[in-house]
């Protein structure tokens with residue numbers, strides 16, 4: 224198998240799996256219980272919090288575990304809007320993950336004014352439009368750090384500066400940047416930041432929200448006192464500890480992974496571009512996560528490419544995993560101005576820690592064959608594109 228869908232999810236690092244199995248087998252105590260096995264579980268959760276905080280460049284107290292990246296996004300957006308009832312405006316971008324997009328629609332249904340900042344053809348937000356949209360009535364600006372479909376990195380320092388001028392708080396969804404590009408949460412200057420374990424070789428079903436000290440925030444899940452009252456519900460102990468382990472080993476891999484994966488991705492990119500004509504690279508040429516490669520293969524349906532590759536054991540995705548089950552054209556590809564037929568031909572290839580040179584060789588051998596073969600049997604006329 225050649226797994227090249229690391230933006231959808233990453234394989235669990237064996238060290239993480241081992242740690243989780245140990246927790247599941249040996250540490251079943253409820254972290255809220257006061258006797259020793261409960262205390263042990265709580266201590267392990269707090270160790271995990273320290274590892275996540277260290278990997279993010281943040282204090283331990285600023286990290287709250289959640290049930291997913293999606294939940295952390297919901298918590299950030301709804302929690303700030305609820306905590307600041309006098310401010311009735313929310314600003315976000317046209318290329319956010321559905322976890323923010325759908326929360327924004329929900330806010331609109333609740334009567335909040337939402338502005339979606341457009342992006343240019345490379346996926347970068349329009350800072351002039353942002354400046355015009357943020358007002359003293361804006362409670363929160365939520366702009367993602369790196370895009371999941373095309374990898375474009377947003378100018379978060381500029382977003383923070385513009386928001387601050389009007390007294391607005393800032394959230395960033397850093398699910399796709401954490402572990403891939405170097406940053407420290409405290410230095411980014413945001414008030415809230417979302418991450419997810421399963422994009423950094425940890426388990427699915429656990430995320431975290433970084434909350435800068437003093438940020439007004441109300442819980443949206445109600446119940447017990449877990450996570451200092453922000454996230455009720457008995458903790459996913461093994462998941463959280465797996466997240467902690469994935470974060471602990473992240474810095475040990477970071478430099479080597481970054482150099483090696485950048486080289487692999489560049490080799491794949493130039494190989495694809497020299498072997499296959501009539502393709503379009505989507506995303507920013509420089510300001511992007513280098514391991515995300517999005518290509519439109521003109522004349523083809525992305526699903527056909529995906530399924531043909533899958534029969535050869537190569538796993539990639541169309542647009543983004545989150546929109547895979549719907550027929551809608553990706554809102555991100557629409558926002559960068561792709562015509563629907565280009566958007567429908569778009570395939571995302573995303574590399575990760577376990578990819579090798581042999582994987583790149585395999586794709587460079589199989590993908591051109593697949594594209595040429597499918598184009599031959601399609602009704603596509605290359606002269607028309």
Ligand SMILES: Cc1ncc(COP(=O)(O)O)c(C=O)c1O
Pocket residue numbers: 230231291292293294296320322367369370371396398399419420421428429430544545
């Ligand atoms: C940018 C971004 N935000 C949020 C999420 C959601 O994270 P989770 O799968 O943990 O809910 C994803 C996952 O695809 C993502 O790519």
